[in-house]
Amino acid sequence: MSAHRHKRAPQRRHRTAPATLCAAALASALLAGCAGVTPDHGFAGVADSTRERIGATPRLAQDAAAAQELQEIVRAELAAPLTMDGAVRVALINNPGLQATYWNVGIAQAELAQASRLPNPALGFQRVSGQGEVEIERGLNVNLAAVLTAPLAARLEARRFDAVRREVGAAIERHALETRRAWIEAVAAQQSLDYARRVHAAAEASAELAARMRGAGNIAGLDLAREQAFQADAAAALARSGRQVTAAREKLTRLLGLWGQDTQYTLPERLPDLPDAPAELRDVERLALARRLDVQAAKADAEATAASLGLSRTTRFVNVLELGYAGKSERSAPSMRGYALSLELPLFDWGGARVARAEATYMQALQRVADTAVTARSEARESYLDYRSAYDLAAHYRDSVIPLRKRISHEVLLRYNGMLASTQALLADSREQAGAVNAYIDALRDFWSAQAALQAALGDRIDMPGAQPMPPAANRHEDHQ
Amino acid sequence: MTSRRNFITGAAMAGAAAVSKAAMGAVPEAPQQSSAATVPPPPPPNGRPYNPVVTPNGWSLPWRMKDNVKEFHLVAEPVVREIAPGMKANLWGYNGQSPGPTIEVVEGDRVRIFVTNRLPEITSIHWHGQLLPNGMDGVSGLTQPPIAPGKTFVYEFTARHAGTFMYHPHADEMAQIGMGMMGFWVTHPKDPRQHAVDRDFVFLLNAYDIEPGAYTPNVNTMLDFNIWTINSRAFPGTDALAVRKDDRVRIRIGNLSMTNHPFHIHGHRMEVAGTDGGWIAPAARWPEVTVDIGVGQMRALEFTADAPGDWPFHCHKSHHTMNAMGHDVPNLIGVDHRGVARKINDLVPGYMVMGDKGVSMGGMRMPLPENTLPMMDGQGPFGGIEMGGMFTTIKVREGLARGDYRDPGWYAHPQGTVAREWTGPAPEPVRAAAAPAAPDEPVANVKRGDGHTMHDGH
Ligand SMILES: [Cu+2]
Numbered sequence: 001m002s003a004h005r006h007k008r009a010p011q012r013r014h015r016t017a018p019a020t021l022c023a024a025a026l027a028s029a030l031l032a033g034c035a036g037v038t039p040d041h042g043f044a045g046v047a048d049s050t051r052e053r054i055g056a057t058p059r060l061a062q063d064a065a066a067a068q069e070l071q072e073i074v075r076a077e078l079a080a081p082l083t084m085d086g087a088v089r090v091a092l093i094n095n096p097g098l099q100a101t102y103w104n105v106g107i108a109q110a111e112l113a114q115a116s117r118l119p120n121p122a123l124g125f126q127r128v129s130g131q132g133e134v135e136i137e138r139g140l141n142v143n144l145a146a147v148l149t150a151p152l153a154a155r156l157e158a159r160r161f162d163a164v165r166r167e168v169g170a171a172i173e174r175h176a177l178e179t180r181r182a183w184i185e186a187v188a189a190q191q192s193l194d195y196a197r198r199v200h201a202a203a204e205a206s207a208e209l210a211a212r213m214r215g216a217g218n219i220a221g222l223d224l225a226r227e228q229a230f231q232a233d234a235a236a237a238l239a240r241s242g243r244q245v246t247a248a249r250e251k252l253t254r255l256l257g258l259w260g261q262d263t264q265y266t267l268p269e270r271l272p273d274l275p276d277a278p279a280e281l282r283d284v285e286r287l288a289l290a291r292r293l294d295v296q297a298a299k300a301d302a303e304a305t306a307a308s309l310g311l312s313r314t315t316r317f318v319n320v321l322e323l324g325y326a327g328k329s330e331r332s333a334p335s336m337r338g339y340a341l342s343l344e345l346p347l348f349d350w351g352g353a354r355v356a357r358a359e360a361t362y363m364q365a366l367q368r369v370a371d372t373a374v375t376a377r378s379e380a381r382e383s384y385l386d387y388r389s390a391y392d393l394a395a396h397y398r399d400s401v402i403p404l405r406k407r408i409s410h411e412v413l414l415r416y417n418g419m420l421a422s423t424q425a426l427l428a429d430s431r432e433q434a435g436a437v438n439a440y441i442d443a444l445r446d447f448w449s450a451q452a453a454l455q456a457a458l459g460d461r462i463d464m465p466g467a468q469p470m471p472p473a474a475n476r477h478e479d480h481q
Numbered sequence: 482m483t484s485r486r487n488f489i490t491g492a493a494m495a496g497a498a499a500v501s502k503a504a505m506g507a508v509p510e511a512p513q514q515s516s517a518a519t520v521p522p523p524p525p526p527n528g529r530p531y532n533p534v535v536t537p538n539g540w541s542l543p544w545r546m547k548d549n550v551k552e553f554h555l556v557a558e559p560v561v562r563e564i565a566p567g568m569k570a571n572l573w574g575y576n577g578q579s580p581g582p583t584i585e586v587v588e589g590d591r592v593r594i595f596v597t598n599r600l601p602e603i604t605s606i607h608w609h610g611q612l613l614p615n616g617m618d619g620v621s622g623l624t625q626p627p628i629a630p631g632k633t634f635v636y637e638f639t640a641r642h643a644g645t646f647m648y649h650p651h652a653d654e655m656a657q658i659g660m661g662m663m664g665f666w667v668t669h670p671k672d673p674r675q676h677a678v679d680r681d682f683v684f685l686l687n688a689y690d691i692e693p694g695a696y697t698p699n700v701n702t703m704l705d706f707n708i709w710t711i712n713s714r715a716f717p718g719t720d721a722l723a724v725r726k727d728d729r730v731r732i733r734i735g736n737l738s739m740t741n742h743p744f745h746i747h748g749h750r751m752e753v754a755g756t757d758g759g760w761i762a763p764a765a766r767w768p769e770v771t772v773d774i775g776v777g778q779m780r781a782l783e784f785t786a787d788a789p790g791d792w793p794f795h796c797h798k799s800h801h802t803m804n805a806m807g808h809d810v811p812n813l814i815g816v817d818h819r820g821v822a823r824k825i826n827d828l829v830p831g832y833m834v835m836g837d838k839g840v841s842m843g844g845m846r847m848p849l850p851e852n853t854l855p856m857m858d859g860q861g862p863f864g865g866i867e868m869g870g871m872f873t874t875i876k877v878r879e880g881l882a883r884g885d886y887r888d889p890g891w892y893a894h895p896q897g898t899v900a901r902e903w904t905g906p907a908p909e910p911v912r913a914a915a916a917p918a919a920p921d922e923p924v925a926n927v928k929r930g931d932g933h934t935m936h937d938g939h
Contacts, residue, residue, distance in 0.1 A: 159565040198828065209816070216815040411694065413831055417847035419856055420693050420807040423825065423832075430828045 006262050037113045039104030039165040039236070046165050046172070050092070053169075053291070054176045055085060058092040060102045070094065078258075078265040083182045084272070084448070087256060091179040092172060094369040101171045108157075108164035113156035118150055130451035159304055170293045173456060175255065180452040182252040188445035189248040194269075195441070196216065196241035203227075203234035206427040217396040235404075271444045274398055279462045281384060288380035289373055289458035298365075305365040308360040357427040376457075383450070383457035390443070397440035405436040410458050492546060508595045508633060509545045510553040513577040517563045519720045520615065521886050529587040531669035534681040534733070535886055536720060537873070538714045538899045539665075542582035543906065550591045550637070553584060555606065557628075557650070557662065558599035563806075564708060565718025568854045570689060571697040572661035572713065573600060579661030579713045580685050581648070588643040590672045594636045596628060600657075606636065607651035608666065609735075610757050610779065613638035617778045623651035626653075643670035644759050645779045647685065659700040661713055676760060678783065679728035679883070680734075684712045685776065686871060688738040693805050694850035704739065705808055708854075709801040709870035716802070716872035717859040721888050722794070724786045725881035732794075735779040745771040748783065748792040749875075755781030771797055786877040791861075791892040794858035796871035804854040804869035815835045862891040 038044075043060045051057040061067040077086050091099065115459045128135040210227035213219045253263050281287065289295055412429045415421035453463055514520070519538035522533035524637075525544050534541070544551045560574040575581025586592055598604050605627055607619035617638045621627035628634045646666035650657040665683045670676055688709050690702035711719050724730050731754065736742060752766040757779050774780050795802050826832045833847065838852035849855060859866035866872075878889045 011842065171709070201824060202828050205821055207827065208821045208824070209818075212816045212818070212821065213811065216817075218812045218814065218816060345570065409829075411850060413829060414848055414850045414853075415693060415807070416832070416835075418693060418805065418807075418849040418853055419810055419835060420805060420850070420853070422807065422810045424811065426829050426832060 036116075037110055041103070042109035042161065042165070043102055043105050044288075046102075046168050047104055049169055050172050053459055053461065054088065054173060054455070056088045056092050056176065058098070058102065058172050060106075061093070061099055066297055074262070078262060081266045081268045083268065084180055084185070087183040088176045088179050090256045090258075091175055095175065096253060097257070098172065098175050101168055102137065103438045104164050105161075105168050108161040112154065112157040112161045115150070116154040159300075162300065166293055166300075167298050173293070173459070175190060177250070177452055177456040179255045181449050182248065182255050183267070184271065184445050184452070185250040186245075186252045187271050188441055189245040190267060191270060191441045192348075192438055193238075193245050194243045195434045195438040196238045199431045200231070200234040200238045202430045202434070203231040204426045206424055207231040209423060209427075271283045271441065271448060272446060274391070274394050274444060281462070284380040284384045285377040287460060288376045292376050292457075293459060295369075295372050295376050298369040302362070302365040302369045305358075305362045309355075309362045379457045383454040387447075387450040387454040390447040394440070394443040394447040397436070397443045401436050402440055405433045409433050486539070509547075509552045509594075509595075511556045511576055511597065512543055512582075514540050514582065515577050517718075519886060521884065525585075528590065529669075529671065531585065531587050531673050532677055532681060533585060534665075534667050534683045534710065535582060536583045536665060536683050537720045538712045539578065539580060539684075540582050542576065547593075550593045552593045552595070554595040554597070555581060555648075555664075555762060556597045556599055556921065557606075559602050560661075562661065562713050562884050563718065564689075564691075564710065565854055568715075568718075568852050569696060570661075570691055570708075570713075572689075574661050575664055575711075580687070581661070581662070581664030581926050583665040583667065583683055584648070585667050586616065586640045587669045588640060590640045590668075592636075592640055594637060596636065597633040598628040598630050601630060603629055604657060604662070605634075605652045606637070606648050608638075609647040609649060609777075610644065611638070611646055611666075619648075619651050620763045640668045642759060643668050643676070645683070645733045645735070645757070645781050647737065647779065649737060656700040658687075658737055659698055659702070661689070661698075661746050661859050663687065663735075665731070665733070665735060666835065678731040680722075680724055680733045680886075681731045681733070682722055683733040684735075686711060686736045686738050686742050687713055688740075688801075689713075691805070691852075693853040694852055696852055702867055706738070707805040707808075708808065709738075709796065709804075711871055711873060713870045714855060715804055715870050716795075716868055717866075721791075721874045721876045721880060723886050723889055724846040724875055725883070725885075726789050726877050726879045728786045728877075729782045729783065730782055730786050730875075733779065733781045734774050734777055736774045738800075739776060741773050741775045743771045743773040744782075744794065744871075745797045746782075746792065746794050746875070747783045748788045748790060748877075749786065751782045751784035753780055754783040754883055755779075760874075786875065787854060789877045789879060789892065790894075792869075792875045792877065794873050794875050795868065802868045802869045803857045806856050810836070814839060859911040864868060866903070867910070 041060060041062060043058075043062075047057050047059065059066070059070055059073075061070050074090050074094050077090050080086075082090070099412075127134075207227040207230065209221060211226045214221065214224045249267075253259075256265075258265065409429050412421055412426055416423070416426050451462060503925075517538050519535065519537050522541055524533065525531055528544075528551060534911055542553055542555070544553045546552070555575045557573065557575055560572050560579055561575055562570050562572045562574065562579045564570050568729075572579040581895055588677055594606075596604075596606050605619045605621035605625060608617070616624050617636050618624045619636065625634070646668065647663060648666055649663040663685055666684060667681075667683060670871060674925075683693075686709075688706035689698040691698050691708050714720075722730075722732070723822060726886070732751075733755070734742075747770075750768040750770055751772065752768050753772055754761055754766060760781075772782055800806070813834075816837050818834045818837050822832070822834045854869060857865070857869050858866040859868045859872065876889050876892065881889065887935045
């Protein structure tokens with residue numbers, strides 16, 4: 001039985017029948033009975049949920065053979081220009097930091113398995129000799145407290161295991177988002193470099209022509225110096241653009257976890273084209289509430305607190321709360337770092353205060369769920385609006401600015417044909433057109449980045465038909481004629 | 482359109498004329514002309530006889546006689562004028578065209594002219610050069626109230642002196658003349674034999690600033706005009722002046738542009754026979770091949786067409802004989818484009834090197850902005866004439882019929898009368914020894930043509 005299938009089972013049971021210790025114990029026993037270490041170190045469940053949410057499957061490099069296999073997958077992925085999704089796939093199986101995080105699941109699963117087992121009975125043997133007498137004591141000791149608290153311990157470990165899997169899932173999603181953004185930045189930087197080159201080439205041609213004109217005696221030194229100064233500025237901008245490419249690419253390389261030969265991977269020449277239409281999401285808030293990991297974690301916490309409350313009421317003498325909430329951290333990353341179990345004798349304290357505290361803690365958990373939900377709704381709205389306005393801006397460039405720039409270039413060329421405009425005017429227009437295309441690339445980059453952020457905020461994939469790679473001619477000058 | 486002919490042949494008040502009789506009451510019909518073709522002149526249907534003039538790319542305005550007064554009707558209105566095939570302009574003019582129709586009267590005629598204003602602003606008409614009562618001089622504000630839009634004014638005076646005149650607004654002149662409001666006026670002598678010639682052409686010189694790709698002249702332009710025209714036509718849109726050999730030819734030119742135009746004839750000598758002030762006594766005339774026509778002036782030039790052929794007749798300011806060219810285009814003459822042309826072509830596909838060997842397009846035709854005439858696109862029997870603007874031809878032919886003004890086609894040169902390529906050995910030119918250039922003089926150079934006329938970079 002795989003671990004993840006009973007992550008909710010005991011809690012649900014306590015919700016429906018919270019008043020009996022027997023039920024709690026039974027549930028825990030059931031849980032303990034099937035908890036064990038699985039060959040995948042508990043990672044399969046995490047991988048399944050991630051595939052569904054971000055469209056890529058993280059894989060655990062659990063031994064040399066698996067590592068080899070993953071390496072081959074990475075190499076295959078890197079053989080062709082790396083797509084945005086391909087980058088996420090590589091990162092999720094190749095980033096060593098992420099792999100380290102994956103092992104947290106295995107550790108949690110192992111601890112759950114450990115907690116689910118009764119402690120071994122201890123066989124005692126004592127021999128005491130002196131003054132000619134030998135006393136031998138034999139005894140079989142069982143840690144009664146451990147036996148009594150084992151089901152509870154297992155239950156708490158199960159929750160911890162559940163939380164760790166959520167944490168790892170969140171880490172994977174964060175890494176996927178970062179990788180997407182880095183990929184977008186790297187491709188955009190490359191494209192911008194291409195346009196910096198064009199601008200520089202135009203400035204260079206203009207300066208060269210000016211030098212020829214100077215040589216022929218047709219212009220003054222002042223005009224030549226102006227053209228040369230423009231070229232010098234363009235060269236500086238080109239160098240700056242080159243630095244940007246290096247920085248963006250290295251960031252992506254780090255996220256992909258690549259080194260050595262593998263860093264020679266190639267990226268597509270262009271960002272994917274803008275989809276024909278933006279995704280129409282009717283109810284982003286509901287989507288976020290249903291799918292976000294932090295919302296799920298807060299809910300799970302509240303449910304667990306409810307269960308603990310019932311437990312506290314019935315047991316009174318078992319210090320569940322302390323262990324339940326020892327080391328509880330922030331709303332967004334609930335975690336239990338450890339616990340201690342103790343069984344008290346009800347001589348002085350009949351547990352009333354503890355129950356009150358359990359109730360207060362439960363109320364607190366409920367408010368935390370509400371807080372998480374409010375934040376999730378707001379973030380969903382914000383990122384959706386950001387996504388839509390980023391789409392509109394990019395579409396404005398695609399549908400208005402770029403066609404107008406092309407129209408202008410066409411008209412300037414016609415004027416040049418009629419000797420109504422100069423070569424310099426043509427080159428200046430070519431630079432301006434390059435600038436407009438560059439602004440479009442920026443807008444497109446912002447759109448894809450906003451889309452990635454929206455996916456993260458909703459905890460869901462947004463697949464749009466028509467998101468094809470940009471055709472080669474779309475932002476070139478070939479469309480002049 | 483109501484043509485002049487059916488106006489004259491009795492359907493005078495009929496047709497699709499824009500000003501309806503009912504609206505105008507006793508005002509005569511205002512005939513319209515929609516074509517920029519030259520309308521050959523018919524003899525006068527009534528009144529005193531005269532030898533009519535020909536308005537190239539224009540027409541003369543019909544009249545009606547009423548109580549022994551010649552009544553004309555001019556309608557000032559926006560018009561679309563074809564400057565040349567391939568280019569139209571939104572102008573203001575009279576009765577469908579700019580310039581307006583030529584008015585022809587005879588010395589001593591009593592003339593009544595109705596002027597209807599269909600412009601969006603006030604106007605008036607000044608009868609340039611006429612001696613008339615002060616109140617008929619057409620200066621808005623000074624001699625009359627302006628004619629408001631929609632209103633009709635009437636001018637009445639006697640054409641006292643035979644001669645060459647013009648009409649144009651004297652209200653908001655810069656805009657209205659800049660938009661093409663002008664027309665020719667000829668007062669013929671009482672005796673048709675006096676000053677009689679075989680062919681009598683009249684035209685006005687005007688200029689417009691029409692941005693390439695645009696249609697309406699910029700009326701705020703003061704000097705940088707780019708379309709130089711004869712009767713609001715630019716070569717190759719100007720009709721040739723067809724002339725029978727040995728005809729006595731008169732060309733009357735009025736200048737309503739903002740600069741002078743030295744008009745130059747080929748193959749003939751001409752003399753100035755008349756000015757704004759009237760006819761010059763024959764003994765006082767002197768021969769010329771170029772006559773400068775100042776701003777606001779009129780000149781009547783005469784010559785005997787004794788040399789058959791196709792002879793240019795044009796303004797000698799060279800930028801007036803080409804159509805729109807950029808005023809800020811840098812000089813590329815002598816600039817070596819090798820290498821750099823390819824670079825530019827990478828950035829601007831479709832780029833072609835031009836101007837490095839001069840501005841001649843060598844017959845190259847490239848797409849231009851809409852409604853834009855090529856700079857020097859006139860074509861002749863031997864290739865590109867490389868002229869535009871204020872350029873026309875006088876086609877002198879044997880045996881043309883009197884009154885036949887149709888273009889006779891290209892001149893057929895008699896054997897051996899056309900310049901030809903010399904294929905024999907060329908004599909060595911004698912040159913003075915060149916002084917050695919100082920080392921710090923990089924820009925003084927001499928480049929001679931090597932016979933190539935094609936442009937690289939494409
Ligand atoms: Cu001129």
